[in-house]
Amino acid sequence: MLSRLTISVILLAGAANAQRPAAIPLDRGLVLTWASSMGKEPDWESRVELIDSTAFGVTLRHSWSRGSKPGKEQWRTAERDLFHQIRQVTRSFYSSLGTEDHSSHLASTFLMVPVPIFTELKTGGRADVEFLVPEVSQLPYTGTLTRVGVEPFSVVFNDSRVDIRAIRVKGIVRNSSAQVREYRVSFLVVDDSVAPWLAETDLVRPDGFRGHRTLARVSYQANVEADLASRCRATTYDIHFATASAEIDPASSTTFATIASALKSHRDWRITIVGHTDSIGASTANLTLSRRRADAARLALVNEHGVDPARIRADGRGEDQPIEDNGTLAGRARNRRVELVRDCR
Numbered sequence: 434m435l436s437r438l439t440i441s442v443i444l445l446a447g448a449a450n451a452q453r454p455a456a457i458p459l460d461r462g463l464v465l466t467w468a469s470s471m472g473k474e475p476d477w478e479s480r481v482e483l484i485d486s487t488a489f490g491v492t493l494r495h496s497w498s499r500g501s502k503p504g505k506e507q508w509r510t511a512e513r514d515l516f517h518q519i520r521q522v523t524r525s526f527y528s529s530l531g532t533e534d535h536s537s538h539l540a541s542t543f544l545m546v547p548v549p550i551f552t553e554l555k556t557g558g559r560a561d562v563e564f565l566v567p568e569v570s571q572l573p574y575t576g577t578l579t580r581v582g583v584e585p586f587s588v589v590f591n592d593s594r595v596d597i598r599a600i601r602v603k604g605i606v607r608n609s610s611a612q613v614r615e616y617r618v619s620f621l622v623v624d625d626s627v628a629p630w631l632a633e634t635d636l637v638r639p640d641g642f643r644g645h646r647t648l649a650r651v652s653y654q655a656n657v658e659a660d661l662a663s664r665c666r667a668t669t670y671d672i673h674f675a676t677a678s679a680e681i682d683p684a685s686s687t688t689f690a691t692i693a694s695a696l697k698s699h700r701d702w703r704i705t706i707v708g709h710t711d712s713i714g715a716s717t718a719n720l721t722l723s724r725r726r727a728d729a730a731r732l733a734l735v736n737e738h739g740v741d742p743a744r745i746r747a748d749g750r751g752e753d754q755p756i757e758d759n760g761t762l763a764g765r766a767r768n769r770r771v772e773l774v775r776d777c778r
Contacts, residue, residue: 458653459628461486465544466650466670468766472642475676476713476765478649479529480684481544490516493543496684498675508673508682513543523547525573527565528634528646541565544631546622551629554580554602554622564606566636569613574606578620586621586632589650589767592660592668598624599632613638649766657773658695661702665777672730672771677714679725681733689730692773693738696745706730707772708749711765716752723749730771 463483470476479497486492493515498508516539525541541563546554553560558580563573581603585596599621607615621633634646650670660667672689673682696702708723708730727747734740757764 459483459486459491462653464650464652464655464671465630465648466652466766467646468649468762469644469646470762471644476711476762477676478673478766479646480671480673484512489518490514490520495543498673498682498684508684510684514539515542515545520545521548524550524561525563525565526550526631527567528631529567538565538567546620546629546631548626548629550578551622551626554578554600555624555626560602562604562606564616564618566608566611566613566616570608570611572608572610574608574611574616576604576606576618578602578604578618583624584621586623586648588632588648588763591652591655597632600624615639645762647763649763657691658698661695661704661773661775662699665775667773669771669773670767670769672726674726674729677722679722679729681729685733689733689738693734693740696734696740703744703746703776705746705748705774705776707774708747709754709768709770709772710752711768712752712755712759713765720749720751720753723751725749727771 461483465481467479467481468476469479477498479495482494482496484492484494491514493513494510495513496508496510519540520542523540523542524547525538526543526546527538527541528544550560550562560578561575562578563575565573579602580600582601584599584601586599587594587596589595601619601621603617603619605615605617615638617637619633619635620631623630623632630648631646632648634644636644657667657669669688669692671687672685674680675682696704706727708725708727710719710723712719724747727749731742731745731747734745735742752759752768755764755768756770757767759765759768
């Protein structure tokens with residue numbers, strides 16, 4: 434069995450608070466969601482699922498939908514192997530995966546800092562690195578990262594918010610052959626030698642253009658059926674829509690299949706699909722959008738999975754029921770959600 438990253442956190446258990454360990458396992462079934470912003474583009478999310486795990490390494494499936502204008506996004510997927518042996522020796526890493534051929538980056542780590550860099554930052558506070566920006570240059574940016582502190586990083590694990598210990602590192606990386614020759618970088622690295630995930634990535638060009646990515650959610654073996662059975666409510670972030678649209682992305686198919694299976698296993702269940710948005714845009718438009726998205730999700734279950742339409746209602750609450758601060762990138766990502774509410778009367 435692969436080692437697991439264990440973090441001491443406080444979770445809510447039923448109506449009472451209980452302290453117990455939670456884990457982010459480097460194992461099959463792990464799903465991490467990053468929220469990103471790039472210049473003046475709309476927020477966008479990328480989903481990374483660990484789809485295979487062997488003694489040699491892990492395979493990640495990266496899915497994302499990004500476009501410079503609403504309605505121009507296209508859902509894309511790529512897979513990337515991370516070999517444990519490579520992670521132990523390389524000094525090269527990157528945090529975004531595009532549509533280009535990534536085979537030339539197999540000697541680099543993706544969304545994790547390499548073990549030698551992590552070790553040097555922990556023990557000496559400095560590390561020389563190669564950082565890839567594949568959409569800008571095939572050649573690496575080089576520089577030195579310096580540890581500037583340790584801080585808690587707040588992330589949603591399954592459906593509870595937890596604090597993870599992380600290391601803040603900063604530096605400047607340069608590439609004399611690239612059109613953009615310099616980035617000021619800041620990374621927040623999960624303080625774990627087994628899986629030092631990049632919890633935050635911040636890149637700033639000399640002209641002020643900024644790209645930011647933050648780990649918004651972590652899930653492992655989430656169970657919609659169990660939540661509906663025990664709490665009469667389940668929240669899913671894996672029904673994906675294009676920005677400002679009710680068009681469902683193909684990456685949502687597994688989630689719909691899971692919901693349909695739960696409903697077919699419990700023929701007496703009736704549910705309401707409730708759509709929620711962030712606060713970007715006009716409130717009336719967000720309310721309409723949330724209702725359209727809930728309707729689209731209902732139709733997908735009925736038309737594509739054969740669920741009786743009489744068992745499903747659709748509703749939308751727009752931006753009126755936020756569960757996080759809409760002023761933050763991660764907060765907006767969590768507010769964009771679909772809730773399933775079972776009639777338990």
